[in-house]
Amino acid sequence: MAEQVKMEEIDRISDLHDSILIHILSFLSTKEAIKTSVLSTRWRYLFDLLPNIDFDLEEDLCRKNIKSYSTDVIENYMCSVDKMLLFCNTTNVNKFGFKCWIRMIGSDRFNGWISAAVDRGVKHLDLSTSVLPSSTLPIFTCKTLVSLKLGKYFVLNVPKDVHLPNLKTLHLHSVGFLNDDSVKGLFSGCPHLEDMVTRKCDLGEIRNFHISHHLLKTLTIRYSYNSFQCWLWINAPNLTSLEYYDRLVAGYSMENLQSLTKAVINISACKTFRADATTIFKGICDVPSLVLSDTSLELLLRCEPLPVFANLIRLDLPCHLRFRYSNPLQKGLETLLSSLPALEKLEFYQEVLCSLPEEVPSCLLHKLKTIKITNFTDEKYCIGKAKYILKNGGVLEKLIIVTASHISVAKKWISKTLFASARESKPCFILII
Amino acid sequence: MLLSKNSALESKDNEIFEVEESIAIQSELIKTMTTMVNSKAYVNERNQMVPEARCRKQANYHVEQNNKIVDEELSDWESKFFEVDMDDLHELFMAANYLEIESLLNGVTKRVGDFIKACKNVEVIRQTFGINNDFAAQQEEEIRKLNSWNHI
Numbered sequence: 336m337a338e339q340v341k342m343e344e345i346d347r348i349s350d351l352h353d354s355i356l357i358h359i360l361s362f363l364s365t366k367e368a369i370k371t372s373v374l375s376t377r378w379r380y381l382f383d384l385l386p387n388i389d390f391d392l393e394e395d396l397c398r399k400n401i402k403s404y405s406t407d408v409i410e411n412y413m414c415s416v417d418k419m420l421l422f423c424n425t426t427n428v429n430k431f432g433f434k435c436w437i438r439m440i441g442s443d444r445f446n447g448w449i450s451a452a453v454d455r456g457v458k459h460l461d462l463s464t465s466v467l468p469s470s471t472l473p474i475f476t477c478k479t480l481v482s483l484k485l486g487k488y489f490v491l492n493v494p495k496d497v498h499l500p501n502l503k504t505l506h507l508h509s510v511g512f513l514n515d516d517s518v519k520g521l522f523s524g525c526p527h528l529e530d531m532v533t534r535k536c537d538l539g540e541i542r543n544f545h546i547s548h549h550l551l552k553t554l555t556i557r558y559s560y561n562s563f564q565c566w567l568w569i570n571a572p573n574l575t576s577l578e579y580y581d582r583l584v585a586g587y588s589m590e591n592l593q594s595l596t597k598a599v600i601n602i603s604a605c606k607t608f609r610a611d612a613t614t615i616f617k618g619i620c621d622v623p624s625l626v627l628s629d630t631s632l633e634l635l636l637r638c639e640p641l642p643v644f645a646n647l648i649r650l651d652l653p654c655h656l657r658f659r660y661s662n663p664l665q666k667g668l669e670t671l672l673s674s675l676p677a678l679e680k681l682e683f684y685q686e687v688l689c690s691l692p693e694e695v696p697s698c699l700l701h702k703l704k705t706i707k708i709t710n711f712t713d714e715k716y717c718i719g720k721a722k723y724i725l726k727n728g729g730v731l732e733k734l735i736i737v738t739a740s741h742i743s744v745a746k747k748w749i750s751k752t753l754f755a756s757a758r759e760s761k762p763c764f765i766l767i768i
Numbered sequence: 769m770l771l772s773k774n775s776a777l778e779s780k781d782n783e784i785f786e787v788e789e790s791i792a793i794q795s796e797l798i799k800t801m802t803t804m805v806n807s808k809a810y811v812n813e814r815n816q817m818v819p820e821a822r823c824r825k826q827a828n829y830h831v832e833q834n835n836k837i838v839d840e841e842l843s844d845w846e847s848k849f850f851e852v853d854m855d856d857l858h859e860l861f862m863a864a865n866y867l868e869i870e871s872l873l874n875g876v877t878k879r880v881g882d883f884i885k886a887c888k889n890v891e892v893i894r895q896t897f898g899i900n901n902d903f904a905a906q907q908e909e910e911i912r913k914l915n916s917w918n919h920i
Contacts, residue, residue, distance in 0.1 A: 344898055346899050348899065355877065361881075363885060369918055370915070370920050373915070374893060374899050375894075375901055375902050376902050408916070411914070411917045418914075
């Protein structure tokens with residue numbers, strides 16, 4: 336604020352209509368809004384009418400050390416939550432968010448909050464707590480719920496009748512599943528689901544993780560636990576984005592991914608290479624944009640035969656550690672290029688290109704417009720890679736070279752060499768960073 | 769530039785503003801009135817001169833820059849527009865409320881919210897807005913006890 340605010344003599348704000356004051360309070364955090372209850376009798380019960388209720392115990396109580404919480408203060412805090420949820424049941428609740436890491440809430444109390452929120456038509460639930468919710472938790476039959484985010488130590492005890500007709504967004508973090516049926520029940524009970532994220536979920540009890548949904552648009556799976564005995568089944572005709580960051584599971588089935596526009600397959604290093612990832616790549620082979628980790632690339636190159644990515648326009652290979660100490664027999668990006676006939680944009684770490692094929696890949700001759708090479712060095716073989724690209728890139732418009740951090744002094748020399756190098760595409764623009 | 773229909777708006781202090789129709793109808797009130805009376809609307813409001821000009825400036829800005837401007841620039845402009853003292857803010861509010869201009873109302877209420885956030889404690893909020901503490905001592909004590917975790 337630029338000016339010093341002068342002290343007002345006339346109170347013009349308290350006369351405003353409830354809805355205006357609520358609108359003003361909606362810009363404050365729940366904790367700040369509650370403070371206004373002591374301003375005057377006019378303000379005492381206003382915060383009760385706020386549609387968005389957000390409590391984060393660790394943040395609100397500003398204490399770092401678990402031992403510094405006294406039971407009195409915690410109880411006092413919980414009573415405030417009680418008050419906002421339970422004692423004003425005429426207005427609708429739009430959002431209820433509750434984050435609490437310490438094990439100090441009784442599950443009955445917690446259930447009471449959720450029931451109250453559901454009764455008041457809650458649309459967005461964002462819950463992170465180590466309370467073990469009971470099976471009677473009305474979360475799964477809430478007609479008004481549009482987004483549900485559950486995190487941290489929930490054991491998802493999905494009842495047989497899941498009925499979430501308006502749910503569009505589902506985020507599950509650190510959630511465990513009881514059995515295969517609970518997974519199926521979850522998806523069949525959310526007919527309008529569009530966005531799903533699972534993160535660090537425990538799949539120990541699951542043998543088949545079935546994601547079959549006709550409307551699902553985005554799916555992100557990150558780092559599951561105990562998944563090595565599990566099969567992953569994905570059947571989602573409307574899926575446009577798939578992001579998979581995990582170790583390999585026992586098996587995959589990927590069907591009906593015809594709407595996919597972008598896929599990120601970031602398989603983390605696996606100890607055994609007997610694992611078969613062919614199904615994943617076959618399932619996504621029509622995708623236009625793809626990001627692969629170095630392990631994913633290695634697994635892809637082992638597929639016999641190598642799948643053709645007929646519609647792939649953009650390929651991003653952001654990792655290289657497994658290619659760092661390449662041996663002469665190792666296959667790399669050069670093997671893949673022949674299966675990418677439509678490729679126009681390519682980004683990769685120079686190590687991932689293990690050799691320079693005699694037969695120039697057709698995408699390099701006719702399609703590739705933009706190429707970005709990272710971790711570039713001034714060594715002869717590395718320069719050779721850029722020269723090869725320049726010599727054969729028939730329609731190349733841009734070549735971007737990002738040098739490795741330790742060779743910044745050699746940048747000028749690299750520039751000089753490459754600018755002088757023969758290039759097939761005259762208008763090609765070279766940028767060295 | 770397309771030649772769009774212009775509305776002439778007259779404020780109570782008899783000042784006439786000519787505004788492009790697309791901007792004028794950002795005000796719900798004017799929108800309703802113009803459907804009744806063809807191209808002229810009479811605005812009946814005390815002390816409307818300055819706020820009227822400001823409203824117009826903001827609405828104009830929004831409409832013209834709608835497609836071009838980056839979110840950052842718009843929010844910079846907005847924060848400067850609302851950096852006024854309580855009196856002016858109150859005027860803007862009355863104008864926005866009467867003329868029913870949603871975007872202006874949002875801007876004003878957010879600014880008031882920011883004022884409250886910036887206050888260190890409840891006493892400062894009371895002083896800033898001239899709120900009179902009409903609690904009995906016991907009542908106030910009760911509320912403070914209920915919210916002891918919040919350091920009211």
